[in-house]
Amino acid sequence: xxxxxxxxxxxxxxxxxxxxxxxxxxxxxxxxxxxxxxxxxxxxxxxxxxxxxxxxxxxxxxxxxxxxxxxxxxxxxxxxxxxxxxxxxxxxxxxxxxxxxxxxxxxxxxxxxxxxxxxxxxxxxxxxxxxxxxxxxxxxxxxxxxxxxxxxxxxxxxxxxxxxxxxxxxxxxxxxxxxxxxxxxxxxxxxxxxxxxxxxxxxxxxxxxxxxxxxxxxxxxxxxxxxxxxxxxxxxxxxxxxxxxxxxxxxxxxxxxxxxxxxxxxxxxxxxxxxxxxxxxxxx
Amino acid sequence: xxxxxxxxxxxxxxxxxxxxxxxxxxxxxxxxxxxxxxxxxxxxxxxxxxxxxxxxxxxxxxxxxxxxxxxxxxxxxxxxxxxxxxxxxxxxxxxxxxxxxxxxxxxxxxxxxxxxxxxxxxxxxxxxxxxxxxxxxxxxxxxxxxxxxxxxxxxxxxxxxxxxxxxxxxxxxxxxxxxxxxxxxxxxxxxxxxxxxxxxxxxxxxxxxxxxxxxxxxxxxxxxxxxxxxxxxxxxxxxxxxxxxxxxxxxxxxxxxxxxxxxxxxxxxxxxxxxxxxxxxxxx
Numbered sequence: 001x002x003x004x005x006x007x008x009x010x011x012x013x014x015x016x017x018x019x020x021x022x023x024x025x026x027x028x029x030x031x032x033x034x035x036x037x038x039x040x041x042x043x044x045x046x047x048x049x050x051x052x053x054x055x056x057x058x059x060x061x062x063x064x065x066x067x068x069x070x071x072x073x074x075x076x077x078x079x080x081x082x083x084x085x086x087x088x089x090x091x092x093x094x095x096x097x098x099x100x101x102x103x104x105x106x107x108x109x110x111x112x113x114x115x116x117x118x119x120x121x122x123x124x125x126x127x128x129x130x131x132x133x134x135x136x137x138x139x140x141x142x143x144x145x146x147x148x149x150x151x152x153x154x155x156x157x158x159x160x161x162x163x164x165x166x167x168x169x170x171x172x173x174x175x176x177x178x179x180x181x182x183x184x185x186x187x188x189x190x191x192x193x194x195x196x197x198x199x200x201x202x203x204x205x206x207x208x209x210x211x212x213x214x215x216x217x218x219x220x221x222x223x224x225x226x227x228x229x230x231x232x233x234x235x236x237x238x239x240x241x242x243x244x245x246x247x248x249x250x251x252x253x254x255x256x257x258x259x260x261x262x263x264x265x266x267x268x269x270x271x272x273x274x275x276x277x278x279x280x281x282x283x284x
Numbered sequence: 285x286x287x288x289x290x291x292x293x294x295x296x297x298x299x300x301x302x303x304x305x306x307x308x309x310x311x312x313x314x315x316x317x318x319x320x321x322x323x324x325x326x327x328x329x330x331x332x333x334x335x336x337x338x339x340x341x342x343x344x345x346x347x348x349x350x351x352x353x354x355x356x357x358x359x360x361x362x363x364x365x366x367x368x369x370x371x372x373x374x375x376x377x378x379x380x381x382x383x384x385x386x387x388x389x390x391x392x393x394x395x396x397x398x399x400x401x402x403x404x405x406x407x408x409x410x411x412x413x414x415x416x417x418x419x420x421x422x423x424x425x426x427x428x429x430x431x432x433x434x435x436x437x438x439x440x441x442x443x444x445x446x447x448x449x450x451x452x453x454x455x456x457x458x459x460x461x462x463x464x465x466x467x468x469x470x471x472x473x474x475x476x477x478x479x480x481x482x483x484x485x486x487x488x489x490x491x492x493x494x495x496x497x498x499x500x501x502x503x504x505x506x507x508x509x510x511x512x513x514x515x516x517x518x519x520x521x522x523x524x525x526x527x528x529x530x531x532x533x534x535x536x537x538x539x540x541x542x543x544x545x546x547x548x549x550x551x552x553x554x555x556x557x558x559x560x561x562x563x564x565x566x567x568x
Binding site for chain 2: 125126127128144145147174184185187188189191192193194195196197198199200201202203204206210211212213214215216217218219220221222223224225226227228229230232233236237240243244247248249250251253254257258261262264266269270272273274275276277278279280281282283
């Protein structure tokens with residue numbers, strides 16, 4: 001059986017891009033894998049790896065005659081890269097990405113596509129606070145969740161090929177529209193990140209011996225705050241309105257707990273804790 | 285060498301109490317271990333275990349002729365239990381606890397001590413959202429942090445014996461006064477718990493398919509919210525003032541991030557994320 005794709009291009013091989021190249025190679029999902037990396041030493045490392053056939057000096061070269069392109073740059077650059085490389089691709093090519101926000105990216109990239117090129121947004125939720133190619137692994141995607149976010153007028157077949165591709169990497173895929181995606185991740189990913197970062201930022205102003213007393217609870221709760229400030233500032237800015245709404249909803253619930261605690265409404269304090277436990281117990 | 289303690293009593297053997305009994309037995313820290321448990325079936329299980337010499341039907345019986353008593357009940361009951369069992373203990377006995385709050389407990393228990401009995405508060409930070417005797421293990425305390433919280437007039441030798449005891453279980457021990465303890469744990473333990481519970485309580489009101497999309501970030505961030513609502517309501521009530529202060533400090537910092545995000549002050553957003561990362565990177 002021939003592989004689903006012929007010339008597979010990956011732009012910016014960090015944790016996700018490099019893991020994806022390994023997966024594509026290991027599972028035989030493309031005949032040829034080409035990557036573009038900004039830094040010469042990264043290109044060198046890619047070219048020497050078993051999972052990459054060529055590493056190019058420009059994104060256009062990587063995309064030349066490609067039938068599938070995955071853009072793995074920071075979210076604020078994805079749409080521009082899509083517009084830039086689309087003309088180099090093969091007729092009928094599909095472009096996708098791995099960005100944590102979708103609305104701005106999908107609408108801007110789709111509007112910039114020339115004829116016979118389709119952009120379909122993806123968000124494989126397989127990131128980690130451990131970024132970079134050095135943490136890449138071929139099983140990164142297995143069993144994790146992926147969103148594919150076609151627009152109203154995205155050709156059905158292109159969306160289906162993207163869905164099938166992520167399923168082929170081992171992911172569990174759902175399609176939602178980009179706006180619904182951004183609302184969901186604002187709550188289940190961006191808000192938890194904000195809370196962890198703000199908590200850590202607050203604790204940073206406290207006596208220097210306090211971190212020494214931290215238990216596993218604090219470690220777990222704040223793990224994501226070790227993520228890249230640049231990447232996360234980008235994500236929050238790209239998803240500003242939904243992130244602000246999610247934060248406001250959190251503030252309301254925190255205020256309710258605070259008022260109950262201050263006014264000794266034990267039943268309300270307990271009901272918030274119990275509701276929280278019920279939700280957490282459903283996260284297996 | 286004879287063990288440091290003769291008759292060692294543990295009241296209420298849950299995760300911490302049962303793990304402590306196992307540790308005392310394994311490390312030879314007492315000649316005899318007696319436990320009191322409220323429920324008959326738990327007493328039965330204790331009596332049949334290798335780490336318990338006797339399980340009694342009343343706390344007074346467990347404390348009879350004890351030279352060291354560790355009270356492992358929920359925080360709101362600790363001081364009352366200390367007052368109740370102290371008269372049964374041997375002259376010169378030391379009583380301690382494993383409660384997550386210290387100010388109210390230590391001052392109330394110390395005031396209730398008869399002559400020749402000393403209460404010294406402890407907080408071994410080795411709890412988990414997995415509670416109960418069935419999760420107990422002899423290495424629970426190894427390498428974890430423990431606070432010992434003597435009052436101004438606690439006899440030095442009694443405090444030192446408590447410090448030495450926790451060191452003998454493998455813990456890393458610091459002494460601070462109960463008020464300082466409560467301020468520290470309000471920030472590094474109770475506040476993270478509140479944030480996780482409030483986040484989960486908020487998410488509980490969202491569409492039923494959202495939990496399905498949760499990544500490891502949300503799982504880590506909210507793990508502690510699976511803890512017992514009863515225990516945590518007790519803890520927050522016992523440490524109400526410090527918990528409210530910690531929440532208020534968090535709200536200020538969250539408000540600062542929200543305003544910066546809304547007003548597109550990218551540098552402020554990034555500086556909060558970066559400060560958060562700096563703190564998190566120091567938590568090894």
